Amino acid sequence: MTVGLLIPCYVDQFYPNAAIACLELLEKLGVTVVYPxxxxxxxxxxxxxxxxxxxxxxxxxxxKNFAEFDYIVAPSGSCVLHIRDHLHDEAxxxxxxxxxxxxxxxxxxxxxxxxxxxxxxxFPHKVGVHQSCHGQRGLHLSSMSELVAPEFxxxxxxxxxxxxxxIVHLGRTDECCGFGGTFCVVEEAVxxxxxxxxxxxxxxxxxxxxxxxxxxxxxxxxxxxRREGSKVKVLxxxxxxxxVR
Amino acid sequence: xxxxxxxxxxxxxxxxxxxxRVDWHDETxxxxxxxxxxxVHQIPEWEALRETASQIKNNVLxxxxxxxxxxxxxxxxxxxxxxxxxxxxxxxKIVHDILTQHGVNRMVKSKSMLTEELHLNEYLMENxxxxxxxxxxxxxxxxxxxxxxxxxxxxxxKKKEEIGELFHQYLxxxxxxxxxxxxxxxxxxxxxxxxxxRKVALTGVNFAIAETGEFVVCTNEGNADMGAHLADxxxxxxxxxxxxxxxxxxxxxxxxxxxxxxxxxxxxxxSHFSKPREGEEMxxxxxxxxxxxxxxxxxxxxxxxxxxxxxxxxxxxxxxxxGGHSYxxxxxxxxxxxxxxxxxxxxxxxxxxxxxxxxxxxNVCPVKIDIHDQLYKWRQVxxxxxxxxxxxxxxxxxxxxxxxxxxxxxxxxxxxxxxxKHAPFAVNNKLNPWYKxxxxxxxxxxxxxxxxxxNRKG
Ligand code: SF4
Numbered sequence: 207m208t209v210g211l212l213i214p215c216y217v218d219q220f221y222p223n224a225a226i227a228c229l230e231l232l233e234k235l236g237v238t239v240v241y242p243x244x245x246x247x248x249x250x251x252x253x254x255x256x257x258x259x260x261x262x263x264x265x266x267x268x269x270k271n272f273a274e275f276d277y278i279v280a281p282s283g284s285c286v287l288h289i290r291d292h293l294h295d296e297a298x299x300x301x302x303x304x305x306x307x308x309x310x311x312x313x314x315x316x317x318x319x320x321x322x323x324x325x326x327x328x329f330p331h332k333v334g335v336h337q338s339c340h341g342q343r344g345l346h347l348s349s350m351s352e353l354v355a356p357e358f359x360x361x362x363x364x365x366x367x368x369x370x371x372x373i374v375h376l377g378r379t380d381e382c383c384g385f386g387g388t389f390c391v392v393e394e395a396v397x398x399x400x401x402x403x404x405x406x407x408x409x410x411x412x413x414x415x416x417x418x419x420x421x422x423x424x425x426x427x428x429x430x431x432r433r434e435g436s437k438v439k440v441l442x443x444x445x446x447x448x449x450v451r
Numbered sequence: 452x453x454x455x456x457x458x459x460x461x462x463x464x465x466x467x468x469x470x471x472r473v474d475w476h477d478e479t480x481x482x483x484x485x486x487x488x489x490x491v492h493q494i495p496e497w498e499a500l501r502e503t504a505s506q507i508k509n510n511v512l513x514x515x516x517x518x519x520x521x522x523x524x525x526x527x528x529x530x531x532x533x534x535x536x537x538x539x540x541x542x543x544k545i546v547h548d549i550l551t552q553h554g555v556n557r558m559v560k561s562k563s564m565l566t567e568e569l570h571l572n573e574y575l576m577e578n579x580x581x582x583x584x585x586x587x588x589x590x591x592x593x594x595x596x597x598x599x600x601x602x603x604x605x606x607x608x609k610k611k612e613e614i615g616e617l618f619h620q621y622l623x624x625x626x627x628x629x630x631x632x633x634x635x636x637x638x639x640x641x642x643x644x645x646x647x648x649r650k651v652a653l654t655g656v657n658f659a660i661a662e663t664g665e666f667v668v669c670t671n672e673g674n675a676d677m678g679a680h681l682a683d684x685x686x687x688x689x690x691x692x693x694x695x696x697x698x699x700x701x702x703x704x705x706x707x708x709x710x711x712x713x714x715x716x717x718x719x720x721x722s723h724f725s726k727p728r729e730g731e732e733m734x735x736x737x738x739x740x741x742x743x744x745x746x747x748x749x750x751x752x753x754x755x756x757x758x759x760x761x762x763x764x765x766x767x768x769x770x771x772x773x774g775g776h777s778y779x780x781x782x783x784x785x786x787x788x789x790x791x792x793x794x795x796x797x798x799x800x801x802x803x804x805x806x807x808x809x810x811x812x813x814n815v816c817p818v819k820i821d822i823h824d825q826l827y828k829w830r831q832v833x834x835x836x837x838x839x840x841x842x843x844x845x846x847x848x849x850x851x852x853x854x855x856x857x858x859x860x861x862x863x864x865x866x867x868x869x870x871x872k873h874a875p876f877a878v879n880n881k882l883n884p885w886y887k888x889x890x891x892x893x894x895x896x897x898x899x900x901x902x903x904x905x906n907r908k909g
Binding site: 354432 | 460464467492494495497768769773804805806807811813814815827831834835839883894897898899900904907
């Protein structure tokens, strides 16, 4: 099985360890991983700003880069949701459809495709799990507090396999962190207040680390943590599951 | 209103100057959301109820023409007078004419967000009519000369001390008394007098039943009944989407409405009005005001399924931290943000952008409106129509910042560059809105791409 690794631009630039952890863990699990180096962006930042009509070039490039793989995996619920819902390529509709049906967010690829039962990871710390909205409500990676439905969590089931980890309970289990792409600057006041409140919930409940499936949310919360001078760190879930370097 | 000059982000920024107040507002509404959760989790068939309600409303929207005609015929047969209003102007004139016919210059009103949307109060005041809102919350904002900030809890933005102060000023209660029970009691007495002296009462409509020609008004205070029963003339104003086909469908909607709104199993009063009493009059004004345009917008039509429960506001992390008035529209919050651009795309171009698209609104909505998807779709429509002030501003604000490492995506062409140029977290700069409350990520010694080129065959 060959997997094409999609790494969001800001992860590539600012959080290479998250990407390396994905790559390494997939390899450990027996997957052949390829990182197409001409990849740029899924087009989501533009589309969410109302410029979906300008993403054609982006989509075509995406199809060119990823059509050949059995699966496409990304450490981001947000990018995956965008590709699943909005990838179009008029010249190659079957290829685009193949990608949309074969693209997975990292943790759900582990639980749903690889059906991972155990992981050789150890992380003896108190960890708060941030539910990123696009992964949770968009890709249904875990149950949602609004719905009357059985509880489950794909990322949570993987974290349970990690030795020594203690997951802290939060006051609000799945409130948005306020990142929201360009929302973080367009609505600066509300966005940063949301971030502050989210971080405070983790701190109040004794988290030493905040983790999640979307680095963008974690980056937002990290920005707040640093500004407040907190020692609490953010880590992408892949880093914990792979064993922190 | 000064609000009209400012957009959501600016109004939200002003609201956020008082952080303690933001916390209070957020927690008050979150408490209501928590009550909603508790109550809906006691109903195992909750999701099936939502689905049923959604399908009933879809059916209504697809057959509105028939249901409206059926409703009109049945209501007329019951002796109700039916009026049709294309917009606010027509509606307000109809109300005024009825008042004039009866030679009265005072009216009592209750439970009608629609008349807020149509600016009835202002119109009647200009015409010398005295209108008293009889819902406690609406009365409070009326005294404060403010619009409601929430469709179900119109004065949720006011602390009890502020309400005490208003009552002291207008109703003569002792200064400094903010005891809710005392204030409610005072308002009751004050309103009772109003009820006894008003000949005409106007109410909203929660559900209009095509099968029977009757309508249902849901209240907790019972004031809609009080107003309507004591007056000689009852006017009910309804948006044309309030139709439900059959009486039995109330069994679905009444179970959903208040659980979603406040977590109560049902409103204290669900009053059915089917015909005028002997010698009295009952009017229904059926209002379009942009609804038929929205009905024609395929991607947005199902926003008309809304039963105005307010759950999407209570759950919205942005609404809770920006307040209802930041939406500068009669209907605020997520539902306001998908309804308002239909009425005036330019004026409300900012609203669909006042969201992180987190999706919580769509999950609580009792009639399963895909609110956050519609917010996304409105963004596309607004940009295409050239009203992208907010989106453009986002671009402008961050365009001034250049990336420390812009050549990384040279192979990617213009798309990669667009993203990196617009990435707000990329540069440490005081002018960058990101930096106001958040630090930048530390650039690592190498990007993933560079690491990969070195460590894998590439
Ligand atoms: S959109 Fe849905 S949740 Fe919001 S007020 Fe209407 S019915 Fe309630």
